[in-house]
Amino acid sequence: MAVWYLIIANPVLNVLVALTHLLGGSFVLSIIALTVIVRLFSSPLTKRQLNSTKAMQEMQPKIQELQKKYGKNQQKLQQEMMKLYKEAGINPLGCIWPMLIQLPIWIALYQAIMSALASTPESLLGLAQRLYSWDIVNQAIPLSSKFLWLDLGQPDPYLILAIIVGGTMWVQQKMTTAPAVDARQQSTNRMMTLLMPLMFGFLTLMFPSGLALYWAVSNIIGIITQYFVTGGWGYLRPRSPSPSK
Amino acid sequence: MVLLEVAGWQPRGYGDVIPSLKVAMTQYLSFTMKQAKILLLIVIFLLPLTLASCAPWGGSQSAGGWAGTVVYEGTVYVGTLDGRVVAINSSTENLEWAYSIAPITAPSGGLSCGETSIPTAIYGTPIVDEGIVYIGTYSGQVLALSMLARGQNLTFPQRGYGEWEWACPINNARSNAIVADLLLSGDTIYVSSSNGRVYSLDKEFGDLNWESKVLNERHIKLWTSPIIQDNALYISTYDGHIYALSLETGDLLSWYFESDAGFASSPVIYEDAMFLGSFDRYLYAVNISSSIPMWKFPEEKPAGNWFWAPPVTKGGIVYAGCLNGGLYAVEAKTGENLWEFNAGSPIVASPVLMANMLIVVDESGTVYVFDLNTELGNEAVPLMTVSIDAAVKSSFCAQEGLIYIRGDDNQLYVVDIDVGGIIWKIDLSIEE
Numbered sequence: 001m002a003v004w005y006l007i008i009a010n011p012v013l014n015v016l017v018a019l020t021h022l023l024g025g026s027f028v029l030s031i032i033a034l035t036v037i038v039r040l041f042s043s044p045l046t047k048r049q050l051n052s053t054k055a056m057q058e059m060q061p062k063i064q065e066l067q068k069k070y071g072k073n074q075q076k077l078q079q080e081m082m083k084l085y086k087e088a089g090i091n092p093l094g095c096i097w098p099m100l101i102q103l104p105i106w107i108a109l110y111q112a113i114m115s116a117l118a119s120t121p122e123s124l125l126g127l128a129q130r131l132y133s134w135d136i137v138n139q140a141i142p143l144s145s146k147f148l149w150l151d152l153g154q155p156d157p158y159l160i161l162a163i164i165v166g167g168t169m170w171v172q173q174k175m176t177t178a179p180a181v182d183a184r185q186q187s188t189n190r191m192m193t194l195l196m197p198l199m200f201g202f203l204t205l206m207f208p209s210g211l212a213l214y215w216a217v218s219n220i221i222g223i224i225t226q227y228f229v230t231g232g233w234g235y236l237r238p239r240s241p242s243p244s245k
Numbered sequence: 246m247v248l249l250e251v252a253g254w255q256p257r258g259y260g261d262v263i264p265s266l267k268v269a270m271t272q273y274l275s276f277t278m279k280q281a282k283i284l285l286l287i288v289i290f291l292l293p294l295t296l297a298s299c300a301p302w303g304g305s306q307s308a309g310g311w312a313g314t315v316v317y318e319g320t321v322y323v324g325t326l327d328g329r330v331v332a333i334n335s336s337t338e339n340l341e342w343a344y345s346i347a348p349i350t351a352p353s354g355g356l357s358c359g360e361t362s363i364p365t366a367i368y369g370t371p372i373v374d375e376g377i378v379y380i381g382t383y384s385g386q387v388l389a390l391s392m393l394a395r396g397q398n399l400t401f402p403q404r405g406y407g408e409w410e411w412a413c414p415i416n417n418a419r420s421n422a423i424v425a426d427l428l429l430s431g432d433t434i435y436v437s438s439s440n441g442r443v444y445s446l447d448k449e450f451g452d453l454n455w456e457s458k459v460l461n462e463r464h465i466k467l468w469t470s471p472i473i474q475d476n477a478l479y480i481s482t483y484d485g486h487i488y489a490l491s492l493e494t495g496d497l498l499s500w501y502f503e504s505d506a507g508f509a510s511s512p513v514i515y516e517d518a519m520f521l522g523s524f525d526r527y528l529y530a531v532n533i534s535s536s537i538p539m540w541k542f543p544e545e546k547p548a549g550n551w552f553w554a555p556p557v558t559k560g561g562i563v564y565a566g567c568l569n570g571g572l573y574a575v576e577a578k579t580g581e582n583l584w585e586f587n588a589g590s591p592i593v594a595s596p597v598l599m600a601n602m603l604i605v606v607d608e609s610g611t612v613y614v615f616d617l618n619t620e621l622g623n624e625a626v627p628l629m630t631v632s633i634d635a636a637v638k639s640s641f642c643a644q645e646g647l648i649y650i651r652g653d654d655n656q657l658y659v660v661d662i663d664v665g666g667i668i669w670k671i672d673l674s675i676e677e
Contacts, residue, residue: 025463121368121424121468122309125593125638128551128568133526135547139506141524142483144463151419 005130012108014132017116021140027116028147031210034109035217039225042101046222047229052090059088102218106211113210117145117153145210152210159205161212166201168219173197175226175234310383311593313370313426313640314649314657320392322378323639324367325673326655330380330390333657335647338669342395343676349384369426370640372434374448377407379434385413385421387436389451409451413438418465425470425511426640428478433492435478437467443480445495455495460488469511470555472519474533481508481521487531502536504529509551515558515577520565522552528565528573530580540580542573554595557603559617564603566592572605572613574625586625588613599643602628602662606650610635612660629665633658 015037019030039046056063062084070077118124124142131137145152149160156162173193204212226234312324320341321333328348332341346365366383373379378390391406402408413421418440428435433454436444441459446452459465464483471480477489477498485507489500506525513520518539519531526547530539542548542565549569556565562583563575568591574583590609597604603615613627635652642649648660651673661668 120309121311124468125553125568128553129591133547133549135525138525138547138551142464142507146463154419 008104009108009111010130010132012105013112013115013130014134014137016109016112017131017137017140017143018134020116020143021136025140025144026147027143027145027152027210028213031109031113031152031213032217035214035221038102038105039218039221043225045101046225051229055088055090059084106214109214110207110211113153113208116143117208117210118142119145119153147209150209150213152213153208155205155207156209156212161209161216162201162204164216165204165212165219166197168216168223169200170194170197171236172219172222172226174236175223177235310366310368311638311640311653312367312380312651313594314642314651315371315373316642316644316649317373321649321657322371322373323649323651323657323673324369324371324380325651326364326653327674328364328366329673330367330371330378330388331673332378332392332395333671333673335649335659338671340671340675342392342398344388344390344395344401346382346384346386346388368424370642372427372429374429375407379427379429379448381423381425381427381436383422383424385415385423385438387411387413387423387427387434387446387451389448407449411446411451411453413440413444416440416442416459418459420466422466424466424468428471428473430473430492435471435473437469437471437480439466439468441465441467443467443471443478443490443495445492455493457490457495458497460497461486464507469508472512472514474514479512479514479519479533481510481512483507483524485523487512487519487521500533500536502531502538504538509553511555513555513558513563515563518577520556520558520563520577522554522556522565522567524551526551528552528556528563528575530563530577539578542575542580542582544580544582548573550591553591553593557596557598559598564596564598566594566596566605566607568592570607572596572625574621584621584623584625586613586615586627593638594640597641597643597648599646599648599662602643604641604643604648606637606641606648608636608638610637610652612648612650614662629662631660631666633660633667633670 016030016034019033020027023029023033063081066077066080070080115123115127115130118127150156170193173196177189177193200215310324310326314321314323316335319335321335324330329343329345331343334341348362348364350362367380368383369381371378371380376392378392379387381387389407389409391403391408394403394406394408402410413423413436415421420439422439423436424439425437429448432448434446434448436446438444441461443457445454447454460467461482461484467482469481471478476492478492479487479489481487485504487502489498490496491498504523506523508521509524510522517533519533520528522528527541529541532539548567548571551568552565553568554566556563558577561577563577565573565575570588570590570592572586572588572592575581576583588605588607588611590607592605593608594606601617603617605613610633612631612633614629615621615625616628633650633652635654635656637650637652639651646662650658650660652658655673656670657673658670659668660666
């Protein structure tokens with residue numbers, strides 16, 4: 001646990017507090033800035049993932065052909081598709097890394113929000129032991145948790161943030177999930193595309209709105225990046241089948 | 246999203262090292278794809294919920310509190326970790342009475358959608374006056390407990406015995422919790438609340454005399470205690486102000502002091518100066534007449550942490566404990582550092598003066614006693630050191646050579662300075 005605090009939790013907390021001071025005492029702007037920083041750090045991996053998505057997109061006609069050809073022989077289909085991916089130089093595992101990087105950040109951010117806002121006397125006292133001796137950090141304490149109708153240390157009492165988180169996640173997912181020809185696969189994809197945004201929307205109702213804000217901003221940045229890297233809305237706007245020559 | 250893509254990825258090309266392994270892997274992945282997706286969903290769903298409901302990660306609520314001790318006519322009064330106010334006879338070392346404060350009902354958190362009952366935390370030190378024990382609670386109540394009525398275990402409140410309870414209004418704030426010590430002056434009790442207001446209550450009946458406006462819109466909670474000097478009530482705030490309120494009406498007076506950083510501690514007054522710690526890791530001295538800062542300590546670079554506890558003053562010297570473990574003796578007029586001592590563990594509770602002795606307890610539970618009659622030099626050496634083997638954040642008191650400390654383990658420790666050790670202790674969770 002000490003290592004966790006030393007390497008991840010405390011740096012995230014201190015950066016968050018320092019950013020708050022630099023951004024005129026706005027904790028919300030600090031969360032947004034931290035999200036941008038995290039996305040920048042993970043951008044090489046994200047770019048790799050998006051390039052894979054783009055390549056997937058371009059390979060879609062070939063994949064559909066394979067699915068039609070070997071639809072009844074799953075084993076053969078898997079082998080052929082694997083061969084196709086290998087030829088195209090796509091690593092299916094490449095897309096895990098941005099997620100793996102973000103997961104500890106989520107946890108650290110959740111802890112940082114709860115600590116930094118110091119909603120109990122214990123958490124305020126505990127904060128003293130976790131802050132670096134930078135003037136910029138200590139002058140920012142304590143932080144204001146108010147933003148519009150939100151108390152950033154508490155869940156959004158209305159559905160607004162949940163809808164934003166769920167909606168942006170759905171758009172981002174829809175942009176990257178390739179359509180399947182196989183009916184079973186298609187229905188699974190549809191279910192998954194709906195389940196994740198619903199689940200995160202539900203989590204937004206339970207978690208501090210500061211963390212939900214991070215999810216929302218992260219999704220929006222993801223959508224924008226994806227739009228520019230893949231050159232469009234991806235699978236969000238289904239392509240009309242190209243005329244056969 | 247990304248994880249979804251992983252789960253929904255149709256081909257999986259892990260096994261191109263050995264051809265047979267590749268085929269086996271493909272078959273396996275194809276077979277377990279559905280289960281993997283379900284498992285993935287469960288993991289994603291459960292992980293944050295587990296974090297939210299797991300105490301070490303900061304999500305759960307517990308009673309907590311660092312209630313201080315007070316001794317009055319041979320009885321020790323203190324709030325406990327299980328939400329009670331107890332009276333312990335210091336001669337017999339027995340529980341005289343205990344009063345359980347109504348617990349707080351709160352959402353369970355985590356996977357449970359129900360509610361849970363949490364003992365009410367107590368952070369303040371009780372005030373004892375004319376047979377009544379006054380205490381503020383984290384549930385936003387001020388209680389006046391009669392020693393007589395509680396000794397007979399009568400239903401609370403017994404008006405005939407002078408008992409009352411007052412519920413602090415929330416007033417559109419998130420909380421009405423009372424964290425700071427109450428202040429008793431004459432016939433009035435002054436209360437600072439997490440809703441950002443100061444309240445004046447009649448000591449006898451608990452009636453509200455006045456309430457101030459919200460002093461601190463940005464960092465609303467008031468967890469610092471007020472102090473009185475020359476017909477004005479002074480209170481420090483987390484947004485870096487010290488305000489003066491009228492004792493009669495609670496209106497803001499023209500006097501105020503403003504600092505760049507918020508104030509971490511309640512102010513202490515000595516002669517015409519006010520001393521208090523700030524989140525910028527300095528101890529400030531402010532001249533009350535002119536509201537001009539006299540000095541800040543340390544003079545050059547800030548201390549290693551906050552001066553969290555209010556300092557104590559005696560003979561023109563300010564004694565301040567710091568969360569960096571330092572104890573500093575500072576000349577009240579000039580801010581000159583007379584001597585210092587490093588306890589090695591944060592000093593959360595205010596130092597206490599008893600005759601010519603200065604007593605400090607650090608968070609690790611080590612008690613240091615300094616003899617102020619002897620020349621302490623630049624780096625003071627304590628007269629004696631006693632370890633009570635429990636963390637200490639609570640205020641403590643000392644009387645007739647005995648130090649009464651409530652540990653974070655919910656035990657009351659009594660240290661005898663003459664003996665140089667603990668002479669008795671009692672578990673505060675005991676029933677009558």
